[in-house]
Amino acid sequence: MAEKKVVVAGATGLVGNAALRHFGAAGGCDVLALSRRRPRELHGFRHVQIDLTDPAQCRRAATELQGATHLVYAALYEAPNLVDGWRDQDQIRTNDLMLRNLMAALEPVAPQLRHVALLQGTKAYGVHVRPLTVPAREGRSEMYEQPNFYWAQENFLRELQQGKAWHWSILRPVLIVGETIGGAMDLIPPLGVYAAMLREQGRPLDYPGGAARVSQAVDVDLLARAIAWAGEAAAARNEAFNVTNGDVFTWENVWPAIADALEMKPGNAVPLSLAQEYPKWIAPWDELRRKHNLISPGLEEFVGLSFQYADYSMRHGRTQAGPPSIVSTVKINQAGFTEMMDTEAMFRKWFGLARSSRLLP
Structure with a gap:
C-alpha cells in the first residue's frame, strides 16, 4: 500500500481536476476523488460520489477515507448569482458546513493525517469590494471584517488542528486558468465559445x-504543484500563501495571443456581456458540436x-x-516554492489543449 493517501475533495472542479492530474503523473500515492459528478478523467484513481452538504453521505x-494522509480541499459551493453570492450568508454557511462534514468523517478514520490544503483567493483581501493594497500581503492585508466563507473555514481548521499532529496550509491563487466542464470560475469555456x-x-x-x-493569473497545473509542495514542506505548516504565475497582465495585452491560439485575428474593443448574450448561442453551439465532432x-x-465570471474578470461595463489587483508572492518564494510561468504562454497552452482535446472547435 502507498504510504501517502491523498483525498481530493471537489475533484471535478478546476483545481481538484488539476490535483488529480498532478498526483497521477507524479505517482507513488493512492488518491481518492470526491465529487457529486464523476470526473471526466480519473487517472486510474477511485471516485466516491458524495454531496458534502449531507453529513450522512x-x-x-x-x-x-480510511488511512488518508493528505486532504486537498478544493470543493466549493457557489450561488446561482455568482458575484452577489460572494457576500451571501447562505453561501458562507454552506461552504463552512461542507468542510465540517468532511473533516468529521475523515479525522476519526485517518490517524496518520499529515496535511490539509485549503483554497482561498484574493477575496481574502476584499478584491470584490475595495481596491487592493498593492501588493496584498499575507498576514497584513486580509479583510477579516468582510463576511466570507474563507474565514469560517479557516477558523474551524485552526481550532480543529490545535494539539494535533497534522498541519494545514492555505493557498490563495489569483485568477485561475485551466480546463474543466461546468465550472463556476473557468474562463477557457466562455471565451472559447464566444470566439467560436x-x-x-x-x-x-x-x-x-x-x-x-493590471492583474495576475495562475496556471492551474502550477497551482496543483504548489498544493503538493505545501503538503510536504515544513515551511508551509499552518501558513497562508499567495500563488501567481509571477508576472502581471491586462486582458488587452494578452488578447492577441488568445486570438492567435484560436487561429483568429484580434479585433476591436466591442463591449458585450457574455452572461446576457449566451442564451442566443445555445442552438448554434449544438450545431458547432455536431459539425466539429x-x-x-x-x-x-x-x-x-x-x-458571469468572464464578465466580472474582464470588467464588463x-x-x-x-x-x-496585485498580490505579493515573496512569502511562498522564500518558503521554497519558486515556480513561475509566462501568462501569455499559459493562455496559449489552455486554448490549444481545449481545441486539441475537442472541447472547442
Whole structure:
C-alpha cells in the first residue's frame, strides 16, 4: 500500500481536476476523488460520489477515507448569482458546513493525517469590494471584517488542528486558468465559445470587456504543484500563501495571443456581456458540436456560471481603468516554492489543449 493517501475533495472542479492530474503523473500515492459528478478523467484513481452538504453521505464514505494522509480541499459551493453570492450568508454557511462534514468523517478514520490544503483567493483581501493594497500581503492585508466563507473555514481548521499532529496550509491563487466542464470560475469555456461564435460569422476576435486593470493569473497545473509542495514542506505548516504565475497582465495585452491560439485575428474593443448574450448561442453551439465532432456538452452544462465570471474578470461595463489587483508572492518564494510561468504562454497552452482535446472547435 502507498504510504501517502491523498483525498481530493471537489475533484471535478478546476483545481481538484488539476490535483488529480498532478498526483497521477507524479505517482507513488493512492488518491481518492470526491465529487457529486464523476470526473471526466480519473487517472486510474477511485471516485466516491458524495454531496458534502449531507453529513450522512460523508459518514458513509468513512471506509473509503480510511488511512488518508493528505486532504486537498478544493470543493466549493457557489450561488446561482455568482458575484452577489460572494457576500451571501447562505453561501458562507454552506461552504463552512461542507468542510465540517468532511473533516468529521475523515479525522476519526485517518490517524496518520499529515496535511490539509485549503483554497482561498484574493477575496481574502476584499478584491470584490475595495481596491487592493498593492501588493496584498499575507498576514497584513486580509479583510477579516468582510463576511466570507474563507474565514469560517479557516477558523474551524485552526481550532480543529490545535494539539494535533497534522498541519494545514492555505493557498490563495489569483485568477485561475485551466480546463474543466461546468465550472463556476473557468474562463477557457466562455471565451472559447464566444470566439467560436465570432469565427462562424467570419469575424475577428473582438475584445468584449471593459476598461483595463493590471492583474495576475495562475496556471492551474502550477497551482496543483504548489498544493503538493505545501503538503510536504515544513515551511508551509499552518501558513497562508499567495500563488501567481509571477508576472502581471491586462486582458488587452494578452488578447492577441488568445486570438492567435484560436487561429483568429484580434479585433476591436466591442463591449458585450457574455452572461446576457449566451442564451442566443445555445442552438448554434449544438450545431458547432455536431459539425466539429466535439466532446463538450451543451452550452449551459459546459460553461456553468463562468459566463458571469468572464464578465466580472474582464470588467464588463467599466469605463474607467481599474485599480491594480496585485498580490505579493515573496512569502511562498522564500518558503521554497519558486515556480513561475509566462501568462501569455499559459493562455496559449489552455486554448490549444481545449481545441486539441475537442472541447472547442
